[in-house]
Amino acid sequence: MPVSSAAPQAISSRLVALMAFCCALAVSTIYYHQPLLPQIAASFGLAPTHAGLIATLTQLGYAAGLLLIVPLADCRQPRQIALLAIAVNAVALIVCAAAPSFTLLCVSCVVVGVTAITAQIIIPVLSGLATLTERGRIVGDLLSGLSAGLLLARTIGGVVGAYTGWRVVFIMASLTDVLLLIIVARSLPATANLTAIPYAGLMRSLGSLVLEERVLRYCAAGGLMTFAGFSALWASLAALLAQPPYEFDSATIGLFGLVALLGIALSPCIGVLADRLGARTMVLAGAVALTVGFAFIAAGGQSLGSLIVGMVLLDFGNRAGLIANQARVFTLRPEARSRLNTVFMGAYFLGGAVGAALGNYGVHQSGWIGLAVVGTLLALGATVINVLSPREPSSTPAEARS
Template sequence: MISPRQVFLMALSCALAVSPIYYHQPLLPQIASTFAVPAARGSLIATLTQLGYAMGLLLFVPLADGVQARTLASRAIIANAVALIACAAAPSFVVLAICSFLVGMSAISAQIIIPAVSGRASPAMRGRVVGSLLGGLSSGVLLARTLSGVIGALLGWRSIFVIASAIDLALLVVIRELPVATTLATIRYRELMRSLVGLIREERLLRVSATMGFLVFAAFSALWATLAVLLARPPYQYGPATIGAFGLVGLVGLSVSTQLGAIVDRIGARTIASAGALTITVSFAFVAAGGRSVACLVVGMVLLDLGNRASFIANQARIYALRPEARSRLNTVYMVSYFLGGALGAALGGVGALRGGWFGLAAVGVFLSLAAVAVNAIAYCRSSPALTEAQTYVGSVDDAG
């Protein structure tokens, strides 16, 4: 079992570990200006960071089923600190893009922590524990966007990467509280990677959850990867500090993460996953009006955050119920798909914003979120014992059709 103190410390670790993949977002116009590249091209940094994160999840996180999570996470944190310093010293946009990929690739500690901790929780409490850890992730996102905006305005964008590297050193201390696994798989790396393909082939619910995660986070990233560029344009023409302050909308979702986990435990992952995706669809109706009303934009961002959070908790909670001995690998498949979606969403959001402004961005988000709803609905239109059995841990069995 996992104690409340350990859950809190691991949620804090998740917050510090995930921050590096979001520090750049409010600073993209400033970075583009430094290297004299078009503002829209700055979204390439966001795309490569997400791709790097997906690659790191694929190559390294599965090792947590055979290596102590504390050891693996510590090594990743050290590598991340080095990559952040390289970003701070980057002499060109190309070098910064490469270093950003490495930052993403090494910022994987949170996804080592989450399965290690959730695996120690009882089935009846797993949704709440996942919700608490996701609250930590959200705190890190909020910290990253807000802090980087302020620091970027005061000291320039390079300074935040130096500060982030120092934060990694503090994380090395906190990570010592990560529970030690009593049983580890004895499996070679090649077989470990091959087993990912087996999990995808054999676990239909994993495929459904991973596809939903791909589409939902693509919609989420479409906004956040282009928000700074749109807000830097007329009529707003905001600077980095103001743009970073928009990250504070995450406080709403942060305050209800644990409650969302409890709702998943009570109602069921299937329902909450679809409800989250539909909430994102509604959010983009408000985002479409973002060019004329800051209030509409903020409402849309709050709904987007809540929808993404609800769908994330539901999808992760239901895949953790599949195979206890392979939680890190299940999490790897899900999170790789999730952040590949983020990379695609960042690219599509940039194209949509470039061609249609706020309406173009909203069109991308609506399409992606409705596709996620369709995936979940179609999956349950067919009778599937695997899908039905996977719902029992949340206290009720959803009708599989």
């Protein structure tokens, strides 16, 4: 099996593509159910908006997994950690499929979230292999895979669930874990430069990184606000589209995930632009796009065209912020990439949980307008944070090779 070294090196396009596919499979398990939330709620005799709790708890579980598991990849072989997480994830998905009560389903979804973190183990491993001049592109490629899993899982889950029921979708998700397990076992590079540090020290070092790295704090806060706005839409979209005037079924709702195909295709380009224009510039562009997007979402109840335009802008805004911020974070401390990723992505998916809860609250209060107000405030918060963030120093040729 390939072994990574401390020195940056060329990475084969085949390995990047394969790991991007793994990122898609890993993250998809926490999103298959989102277009099925009204169907799940109905099966337990609940109102459609009550099932939003499942999305919130899954995101909280993911944030917890980032905090408690991903840092271990700085001192244990990432491949071993990923394989164990995938196996537990597969079992938790089967429990979801068989859950006799809404409470057990919620608990199982937390476990699914906690163990769906393989993508966040893969990304720091390959980032550590990359040179500075290609890091943005490679992170963009990997995140295009992650984004494909995140968004296309909704389409697949919605279509399959409409014809077979939501329980079959959880079984299908568990089967994808088997494929993921095989690929990761065979292809994820082993890491040579591991840090000898006990788990308690590892956890304490997260706080030290937050205190010492100003750029990390701004990236984490901006990522939290950006993904909160993005998740506010997606966690409540199914409930809105199931109501008048649209009254779409699960299969049709799932097809809205295809709106993101353009953004997925552009992800590598966003990574290249981040390398050329600077990550801070791309994050600001993303935050502005998110803000404008919610102006179109406000009209989503009357115009399907406005809704789709808003979704495209939100997808670009979230994608630009994620790719650029993560590439920026990975330049800070090479020996602590997994922990840096933990802080950033932990904040990012904590924002997903917050946004899911706030989005459902906004919809419950005022429908599409309530959602747009919540999303706009979050997007404006992301914009302000980025404007206040420190500028990037110009890189030297020596830095470009590091």
